[in-house]
Amino acid sequence: MIGKVGTGKSFRGVLHYLFEGRRQESKELQMQELEKKQVEVFAYNQCFGTRLELVREMIEVAKLNPDQSKPVFHFSLSFAHSDAGKLGLQDKIDIVEKLAEKFDFKDHQYVVVAHKDTDHEHLHIVANRIGFDGKTASDSNSYKHVAEFARKMELEYNIEKVLSPNKFLKPEQRVARGQRFDNRKEALKKHLQVAVKQSNNVQQVKQYMEQRGYKVELGRGIAFTDAQHVRFKGSQVGYAMMDIEKKIQQEQLLRQQQEQNRQAQLLQKQQEELKKPQQKEKEKQQVHQHTSSIGR
Template sequence: MIGHVSIGRSFYHCISYCLEDKRELSEKKKLALAMQDHLQHKGRAEVLEYNKCFGNKYELTEQFKDVRKLSRRVEKPMLHLTLRLAPEDTLTKEQLREIGRECAKEFGIADNQYICVLHKDTKEQHIHIVANRVGFNGKVANDSNSYKRMSELCRRLEKKYSLQEVLSPRVFLSSKDRLLPRHDSRKEKLKTDIQQTLKYAGSYLVFERQMQNLGYKVLKSRGISFIDDKKVKIKGSEVGFSLTKIEKILRQKKQLAIKNAGEVKNRNKDSLSISNSFNTGMQNEEKQSYNSGRTGGEVVKEILGVTAQLMNFEYEPDYIDPELQKIPKKKKNKPSLRR
């Protein structure tokens, strides 16, 4: 189970997001997605519980605002909590409702206004809780150490409901546990996507476009970062692909392609010249034997092979292919024989 905590100023926008379908999806797109993944994109939200409040988004917003006036000093009265189950985990609606109540109790809003909403448009079950941090007594729910509290809550709920255990964020672990290797499926997927994209991208612009087509937002400055469809930001260096390494791989692929293209061009030119000179004296089998060389497919295979070698994580950033470092020697002019 993964939890998320945020606070904000606007009740209306958060309540609207939780109660409505995604705005960027048209009715036609919702139907197409439902046919594709068998999920509920139209009418995705189901309210599991109204706690000391009721109504639609407008009525809820006004009720929250009325109670918020009891503490005018609070700048961010809205509390938004999200709990998402791991893949293949499922709970009944009543169990999800119980989890929502335990979450509200953990964050001190059990007696405050809140709604608990189930979203049905993702494969993993997840609930949203939108709450008023200001209680009917005028006191404000404390939001300190919220991420640590959420992490500890998730671990307790996993044990209580026999759910898959998800690792806590590294920052909340002991110094000893932080040294243990951790498997992060999100980073593994990003690493694989970068590797596959680099195999066929011929330039950085093509690489960036293909990563965007895979659902990533690419941020490039002094380094490079990727934001996936869950809004999670990961640095390229965290998965073994810094901006320097990506650019070096693409540069060496381009240089190798140019080199191979030059070799093929020269070979074809020489073959054509010799073929014209000895066309009448050479048999068809001899011509085929002489002109045998690397085909276009073999050149592509060589480029992909070099790319795979460069993408090896043992690859040193400063490494340059020795073949590309060779500088052609200038021919020395022979001294003229003057008497």
């Protein structure tokens, strides 16, 4: 399980994203985005209603501590492909309740939302860091705590284990993890080298990598997730989007040059073949002339 956490200023922004997806240029595109997200609300705590009602309720409570500029907690919990079907609805709710206890917002407002727009299960939890008593749930060392929480849940629910971020591991664990990380990067890099050589555009690179088990994200940049759910940005292995496009152009120019050289060599060979009969005839004439001069 991969756990992520962030704090923010706007309940309106994060809840709009969770309920309706990224903001689109038109109502039609926004409806398509909403349909793609396949939003499902799993649980409410100390709040209830539509997106707008939730926003209003959470803002009202956040006003109890006006000095706190970031009242929003946003967690995401992602489960591995191999964990599909292992956890029931109640299991997921229980995990969220344990998360709320871990981060001290169990009595605060929060909503749990599931999206089905990816091929692995994941939950989003939006919580109000401000309680009804005006006190704020701490976000100190939150990245470390969410990693520890994920490892604990993996053991408790027998789901796939994922390594914690390197900075939260013991020194001896960091070396082993670093080696595995580097091996994955090298494997990804080798696949990309072949993909670029064989492709005429980025879409063909994407298809090649997907055939080899990678999940490919295309947007302003490019990212790859391997079979062990380890994600790399293309820039981490020297294959950012611009690098890939540049390398493809270079490969195309190289292939064109090689083809031109091949055609030139073929033409030269053909010309040499055409000259052979002429050369033989010339040599024959020279021999005849030489023989005639000797006879005289």
